[in-house]
Amino acid sequence: VYIGYLNVKLPHGHCGVSNDLQKHLERITSVGPRPTGSPENEVLTVNFLLEQIEHIKADSASGPNSVTVDVQRPTGSFSIDFLGGFTSYYDRVSNIAVRLEPKAGAQHLMLANCHFDSVANSPGASDDAVSCAVMLEVLHSLANLSTPLRHGVVFLFNGAEENVLQASHGFITQHPWAKQVRAFINLEAAGVGGKEVVFQTGPENPWLVQAYVHAAKHPFASVVGQEVFQSGVIPSDTDFRIYRDFGNIPGIDLAFIENGFLYHTKYDTSDRILTDSIQRAGDNILAVLKHLVMSEELADSSEYRHGNMVFFDLLGMVVVAYPARVGTIINYMTAMATFLYLFKKCSHPSNVGGRYMKELAYATAVVILSWLVTLLTVLIIALVVSLTGRSMFWYNDFYTCIFMYGSAATGTMVLIHTLAKNLYYGVSCVCLCVGELYFDVSLLLWCGALVYLTANGLCSAYVPMLMVAFPLTTKLLLAREFKLRGASIKYSVLYQLGLALPYVHFMFLIWVVFEIFTPILGRSGTEIPPDVVLATLVTLTTLFLSSFFLHFIYLARSTKWLLAGLGTVFTVFLVLVLCGMFFPYTADPSGPRPKRVFLQHTTRTFHGLDGQVKSRDSGLWINSFDYTGMQHITPIIPEINDTIRTSCQEDRPFCGYPWFLPVKFLVKKNWYLPAPEVFPKSPIEFQVLSKEQTKWGTVKITFEVKVINYTLGSVSIHPVILLTLFPETKETAQGFHHEANGDFKTVRV
Numbered sequence: 001v002y003i004g005y006l007n008v009k010l011p012h013g014h015c016g017v018s019n020d021l022q023k024h025l026e027r028i029t030s031v032g033p034r035p036t037g038s039p040e041n042e043v044l045t046v047n048f049l050l051e052q053i054e055h056i057k058a059d060s061a062s063g064p065n066s067v068t069v070d071v072q073r074p075t076g077s078f079s080i081d082f083l084g085g086f087t088s089y090y091d092r093v094s095n096i097a098v099r100l101e102p103k104a105g106a107q108h109l110m111l112a113n114c115h116f117d118s119v120a121n122s123p124g125a126s127d128d129a130v131s132c133a134v135m136l137e138v139l140h141s142l143a144n145l146s147t148p149l150r151h152g153v154v155f156l157f158n159g160a161e162e163n164v165l166q167a168s169h170g171f172i173t174q175h176p177w178a179k180q181v182r183a184f185i186n187l188e189a190a191g192v193g194g195k196e197v198v199f200q201t202g203p204e205n206p207w208l209v210q211a212y213v214h215a216a217k218h219p220f221a222s223v224v225g226q227e228v229f230q231s232g233v234i235p236s237d238t239d240f241r242i243y244r245d246f247g248n249i250p251g252i253d254l255a256f257i258e259n260g261f262l263y264h265t266k267y268d269t270s271d272r273i274l275t276d277s278i279q280r281a282g283d284n285i286l287a288v289l290k291h292l293v294m295s296e297e298l299a300d301s302s303e304y305r306h307g308n309m310v311f312f313d314l315l316g317m318v319v320v321a322y323p324a325r326v327g328t329i330i331n332y333m334t335a336m337a338t339f340l341y342l343f344k345k346c347s348h349p350s351n352v353g354g355r356y357m358k359e360l361a362y363a364t365a366v367v368i369l370s371w372l373v374t375l376l377t378v379l380i381i382a383l384v385v386s387l388t389g390r391s392m393f394w395y396n397d398f399y400t401c402i403f404m405y406g407s408a409a410t411g412t413m414v415l416i417h418t419l420a421k422n423l424y425y426g427v428s429c430v431c432l433c434v435g436e437l438y439f440d441v442s443l444l445l446w447c448g449a450l451v452y453l454t455a456n457g458l459c460s461a462y463v464p465m466l467m468v469a470f471p472l473t474t475k476l477l478l479a480r481e482f483k484l485r486g487a488s489i490k491y492s493v494l495y496q497l498g499l500a501l502p503y504v505h506f507m508f509l510i511w512v513v514f515e516i517f518t519p520i521l522g523r524s525g526t527e528i529p530p531d532v533v534l535a536t537l538v539t540l541t542t543l544f545l546s547s548f549f550l551h552f553i554y555l556a557r558s559t560k561w562l563l564a565g566l567g568t569v570f571t572v573f574l575v576l577v578l579c580g581m582f583f584p585y586t587a588d589p590s591g592p593r594p595k596r597v598f599l600q601h602t603t604r605t606f607h608g609l610d611g612q613v614k615s616r617d618s619g620l621w622i623n624s625f626d627y628t629g630m631q632h633i634t635p636i637i638p639e640i641n642d643t644i645r646t647s648c649q650e651d652r653p654f655c656g657y658p659w660f661l662p663v664k665f666l667v668k669k670n671w672y673l674p675a676p677e678v679f680p681k682s683p684i685e686f687q688v689l690s691k692e693q694t695k696w697g698t699v700k701i702t703f704e705v706k707v708i709n710y711t712l713g714s715v716s717i718h719p720v721i722l723l724t725l726f727p728e729t730k731e732t733a734q735g736f737h738h739e740a741n742g743d744f745k746t747v748r749v
């Protein structure tokens with residue numbers, strides 16, 4: 001049984017599919033880390049994949065479709081913003097391209113992309129071996145179809161993504177099949193297992209989203225994710241960018257997002273990927289590819305190019321999708337309805353002298369003030385936590401941050417509104433009216449967000465649209481009940497039912513946000529206090545979720561008990577956190593939460609301008625990827641303490657370190673522990689061949705580098721070379737950088 005035929009759910013782990021997929025995954029990861037350039041990557045994995053592909057080819061030879069395999073070893077270079085001005089140069093990286101097409105040939109191709117290389121310290125099961133395993137099976141099913149395909153598919157197994165995005169560049173700029181590719185699907189990972197989510201689609205080309213919507217068996221997608229990802233707050237990039245920017249091809253970017261704590265660590269092993277999630281990914285990709293390969297749009301995608309789509313799934317069951325133009329109309333209509341509703345209230349006979357308007361403005365001010373005070377309060381708490389060295393206490397026990405920051409935020413909100421209720425509206429207040437007033441304020445504020453996002457052309461405006469449309473409709477339907485009996489039990493229950501759909505969807509989005517951002521805070525560098533970020537997220541969540549429940553504070557008889565409860569929870573957690581009860585990291589095998597430290601054994605030689613050796617030393621260059629620095633390491637390894645903290649040597653290139661991480665602005669603290677010289681002494685040979693002045697005033701340098709792979713005990717070492725040319729004086733630095741995009745290259749082999 002193969003994934004293509006799995007319309008009926010099979011018992012997990014018992015069918016041919018999962019076993020085959022799992023077997024592929026285990027074979028690929030069994031060789032260990034596969035950094036580009038290593039024999040594990042270039043020989044063992046390449047051979048394994050070729051073997052499997054040959055097998056598939058033989059299996060389907062009698063069918064109506066043909067399979068052609070091409071191993072490409074491209075050499076090239078490019079520069080993208082993400083590299084921070086570096087030019088990435090690659091030399092004979094590996095691409096295995098498999099072309100599946102009807103025997104009569106195909107003019108238009110779909111591209112499916114995965115990468116089989118991994119970072120040097122990880123078996124890379126989810127990033128990205130599992131996608132290659134899935135692609136093998138999808139290839140197998142499609143190749144075996146008894147009907148001819150309409151268009152062709154290129155399955156690209158690429159062997160150089162991590163270092164950075166090189167093989168895909170080699171394919172799309174140099175491979176003869178690339179010109180026929182009309183669209184692509186990219187399979188990636190930012191986490192380990194779980195559901196795979198549509199990260200981004202486009203640019204434009206709504207038909208791609210439609211294909212996903214129609215075909216995917218277990219859809220999981222929201223245009224919010226796409227707009228967040230494309231805004232650049234997530235410090236990461238995928239082959240998607242290469243295909244889009246160098247190939248001008250639209251596509252779909254899919255990625256696993258759960259458990260990002262293990263992404264790029266040694267814990268990214270095949271046994272952590274549940275059969276469920278492979279199965280789901282396989283089902284989806286096969287269905288979507290099949291749909292696209294049979295589709296009309298692929299042949300003439302330029303016809304269908306324009307426009308964006310609003311899309312989101314409801315609990316993973318259905319995907320709602322409509323063109324952005326329709327979305328704009330719906331959004332403005334919803335906003336109009338809100339204004340009509342409010343206008344009607346203003347023109348009510350009881351509204352003498354614009355009393356209602358005044359009250360509404362005043363209540364809006366109270367709500368906004370309560371937001372600001374709440375945010376400020378929680379931020380102060382987060383700062384106290386950071387300053388007392390208890391940062392990231394929630395990294396291992398996530399619930400603690402909800403209890404601490406969540407209770408602080410909710411408590412402050414309730415307190416402020418209770419004060420407003422008692423002090424301003426007084427005992428004589430007509431609570432029903434005030435309650436209703438605050439409902440209107442929430443409506444107004446969400447409506448403001450709706451109009452703002454829509455006016456800025458953001459498809460994410462559908463979220464405030466839901467948050468306006470559903471409460472408003474519910475309110476209007478329940479108006480009679482409310483008038484007759486006030487906030488009765490029946491009213492409250494029905495009201496909450498009416499809010500259920502947008503709230504559940506909204507909470508689902510929030511869950512994804514926390515799922516993605518919490519692990520990222522473990523690698524967001526030493527400069528941004530993660531508690532401030534997380535506390536802000538928790539507070540915003542509280543503010544958003546509380547909006548349509550605020551008016552219950554005014555309807556309630558008393559909030560004393562609520563406040564006492566929240567205060568107690570907060571105090572208890574504050575004390576526990578400050579006492580250091582929660583340690584951020586764990587090696588618990590069932591759910592490890594490793595701390596990320598970058599440790600590089602280096603030997604540095606500094607030369608003067610005349611080539612003379614000025615100084616030379618060796619050491620362990622240590623960086624923390626998170627805010628806690630060496631704080632938790634020093635007690636265990638006393639040598640790594642703050643006496644070996646070093647600061648940037650401004651007069652030296654890269655502050656005197658061998659190179660900069662691409663995230664240099666985030667990882668600023670350096671520790672340098674003296675160590676014996678790197679062995680063997682010189683695994684590279686470097687020689688300047690010539691240096692000549694060009695007639696346009698630049699210098700052309702030709703040089704040769706030889707890399708020697710060698711073995712140390714049982715470990716084979718594959719040096720990565722970073723060559724950087726520096727301007728001779730600070731004055732020429734400006735011009736130099738300009739030139740660096742032209743004749744000069746920072747070369748990374």
Ligand SMILES: *[C@@H]1O[C@H](CO)[C@@H](O)[C@H](O)[C@H]1NC(C)=O
Nearest residue numbers: 001002059060140141143144
């Ligand atoms: C493909 O077809 C061959 C021969 O018809 C069959 O033996 C094999 O099991 C099929 N594989 C799949 C994946 O359907």
Ligand SMILES: *[C@@H]1O[C@H](CO)[C@@H](O)[C@H](O)[C@H]1NC(C)=O
Nearest residue numbers: 638639640641642643644673
């Ligand atoms: C701090 O580190 C230095 C260098 O590694 C070491 O000599 C020193 O003893 C350490 N200090 C403590 C208090 O352990």
